[in-house]
Amino acid sequence: MQPFLTAAQMRSIESAAMESGRVRELALMECAGQAVADSILAQWPDVAGPESDGLRRPVMVLCGPGNNGGDGFVAARLLAAHGSRVEVFLLGQPDALPPSARRNCERWQGIGPLRPLAEAAGMAQATNDTVVVDALFGTGLSRPLSGVARDLFGRLAALRHRDNGPRLVAVDILSGLCSDSGRVLGDDTGPELPAADLTVTFEAARLGHVLSAGAGLSGRLVVAPIGLAPELAALAAGGGLAEAARPDPSALAKDPGAHKYDHGHALILSGGAGRSGAARLAARGALRIGAGLVTLGAPPDALPEIAAQITALMLRRINGRGDLVRMLADRRVNALCLGPGLGVGRARELVPAALAAGRALVLDADALTAFADAPQELFARLHPRCVLTPHGGEFARLFPDIAARLQAPALEGPAFSRADAVRAAAAEAGCVVLLKGRDTLIATPRGQVRVNAATGARAAPWLATAGAGDVLAGFLTGLLARGLEPLAAAETAAWLHLEAARDFGAGLVAEDIPEALPDVLRRF
Ligand SMILES: NC(=O)C1=CN([C@@H]2O[C@H](COP(=O)(O)OP(=O)(O)OC[C@H]3O[C@@H](n4cnc5c(N)ncnc54)[C@H](O)[C@@H]3O)[C@@H](O)[C@H]2O)[C@@H](O)CC1
Numbered sequence: 001m002q003p004f005l006t007a008a009q010m011r012s013i014e015s016a017a018m019e020s021g022r023v024r025e026l027a028l029m030e031c032a033g034q035a036v037a038d039s040i041l042a043q044w045p046d047v048a049g050p051e052s053d054g055l056r057r058p059v060m061v062l063c064g065p066g067n068n069g070g071d072g073f074v075a076a077r078l079l080a081a082h083g084s085r086v087e088v089f090l091l092g093q094p095d096a097l098p099p100s101a102r103r104n105c106e107r108w109q110g111i112g113p114l115r116p117l118a119e120a121a122g123m124a125q126a127t128n129d130t131v132v133v134d135a136l137f138g139t140g141l142s143r144p145l146s147g148v149a150r151d152l153f154g155r156l157a158a159l160r161h162r163d164n165g166p167r168l169v170a171v172d173i174l175s176g177l178c179s180d181s182g183r184v185l186g187d188d189t190g191p192e193l194p195a196a197d198l199t200v201t202f203e204a205a206r207l208g209h210v211l212s213a214g215a216g217l218s219g220r221l222v223v224a225p226i227g228l229a230p231e232l233a234a235l236a237a238g239g240g241l242a243e244a245a246r247p248d249p250s251a252l253a254k255d256p257g258a259h260k261y262d263h264g265h266a267l268i269l270s271g272g273a274g275r276s277g278a279a280r281l282a283a284r285g286a287l288r289i290g291a292g293l294v295t296l297g298a299p300p301d302a303l304p305e306i307a308a309q310i311t312a313l314m315l316r317r318i319n320g321r322g323d324l325v326r327m328l329a330d331r332r333v334n335a336l337c338l339g340p341g342l343g344v345g346r347a348r349e350l351v352p353a354a355l356a357a358g359r360a361l362v363l364d365a366d367a368l369t370a371f372a373d374a375p376q377e378l379f380a381r382l383h384p385r386c387v388l389t390p391h392g393g394e395f396a397r398l399f400p401d402i403a404a405r406l407q408a409p410a411l412e413g414p415a416f417s418r419a420d421a422v423r424a425a426a427a428e429a430g431c432v433v434l435l436k437g438r439d440t441l442i443a444t445p446r447g448q449v450r451v452n453a454a455t456g457a458r459a460a461p462w463l464a465t466a467g468a469g470d471v472l473a474g475f476l477t478g479l480l481a482r483g484l485e486p487l488a489a490a491e492t493a494a495w496l497h498l499e500a501a502r503d504f505g506a507g508l509v510a511e512d513i514p515e516a517l518p519d520v521l522r523r524f
């Protein structure tokens with residue numbers, strides 16, 4: 001299990017560990033600062049070295065008024081012990097620091113000078129390749145960056161565009177980012193934040209590392225254990241933690257003795273002539289992911305073009321509601337996909353009939369847009385075997401009140417997050433909702449949340465391509481046909497979709513995603 005914590009959850013495990021007497025705050029801070037120093041030494045070995053080496057890369061540690069600053073003082077001390085050239089800057093006064101941070105500030109003052117943060121700006125500009133350690137604010141950030149910190153970050157953001165600009169390491173989370181939502185606290189005037197090269201966080205990732213702006217600003221993420229594993233396990237056992245999407249390999253294996261009908265029969269409904277490409281992509285995805293049979297249901301005018309394009313897929317004339325009801329009399333058709341290229345008018349006619357059949361059902365694209373004027377009409381018909389797969393725009397049309405909370409400026413932390421939004425949407429819809437994006441989020445009506453983040457080592461920039469969402473809907477439908485439950489199907493589909501795109505790499509177009517899947521499945 002790879003959990004993503006909120007600031008409150010992180011504080012709760014820290015408090016539990018300290019209240020039980022198992023660990024002390026100073027020890028936690030020492031571990032945290034050690035992890036920061038170790039990660040810097042691993043990524044930039046040239047920060048350390050003998051005194052005579054003029055090529056040593058300088059380090060600037062920016063400490064804030066809370067315990068995040070305390071981690072910075074520890075890292076500064078440990079880097080100095082490795083021979084690094086370290087300058088330390090403080091926002092605020094040493095005697096206003098909380099006790100453990102103050103203790104570590106005093107230890108630093110026994111080693112080197114402490115300067116006001118205002119002096120850091122000029123230095124970052126003067127020295128190329130400096131490693132700047134951002135220990136200004138962590139999980140305690142409650143309002144937008146302001147004053148000296150905001151000005152300094154604006155300058156760092158400008159310098160980061162240069163090749164030899166400073167490198168940036170965020171302690172716990174980049175200052176200015178809300179650790180629960182990954183949103184930049186502020187309004188449309190800023191602040192502007194520089195992207196970190198590296199974020200070193202503790203015990204478990206925060207949601208803010210992978211959601212919204214945090215996905216692009218956190219850089220490489222190192223999650224360092226600091227001795228809170230028992231408390232984290234206890235918290236996880238209580239349920240309710242957001243987790244990374246993870247496929248279940250055993251659910252994907254096929255029994256050598258099984259018949260094709262044992263793997264389900266998926267029905268993908270297509271739009272009319274000239275609009276069948278999206279449904280064909282979805283159908284190819286459903287077939288590749290292992291549905292036993294996949295049928296495309298199309299109106300008469302689209303039949304010739306589809307017939308000319310497909311081989312293993314089956315084709316059936318489904319013109320209107322009556323045709324669909326007749327097809328669904330075959331109980332072996334156990335999963336449906338409506339939306340990709342369907343057309344809004346056709347969706348309006350077919351979605352209610354598809355929902356009434358009670359089969360596993362993916363509603364995507366036009367099937368969602370068709371109910372933008374009357375989402376409650378759709379919600380009243382949804383059942384627990386449905387999965388909605390909106391992108392941001394479709395989400396906003398179906399759940400305008402929830403989307404409005406997400407679009408309002410994040411002026412205070414913790415801000416309303418995409419995880420909060422998808423959880424609220426699943427509760428309102430009464431079924432699994434998969435919100436597409438670089439940070440794809442999946443929620444159940446019971447409040448479970450899975451995150452499939454295309455960030456860091458799993459970045460897949462080529463996946464932002466026309467038709468990729470249609471393939472995802474097809475993967476999901478294929479897995480539902482194979483009998484996976486909606487949550488497992490959604491997280492497995494999202495995970496495999498991203499892996500296939502990463503495997504293919506540059507030049508990816510949507511057609512490549514199903515074709516890249518076999519290599520991914522073989523690795524299981
Ligand atoms: N509590 C613990 O046991 C541990 C905490 N650790 C570190 O401590 C951090 C959390 O420490 P804190 O709770 O002290 O919080 P922070 O250090 O993130 O900051 C809190 C301080 O900043 C002020 N503040 C918040 N937003 C501000 C803004 N925009 N402008 C100016 N001031 C602002 C607050 O009033 C408070 O004084 C974690 O992120 C982590 O780095 C680690 O040392 C591990 C152990």
Ligand SMILES: [K+]
Nearest residue numbers: 134137173175
């Ligand atoms: K920070």
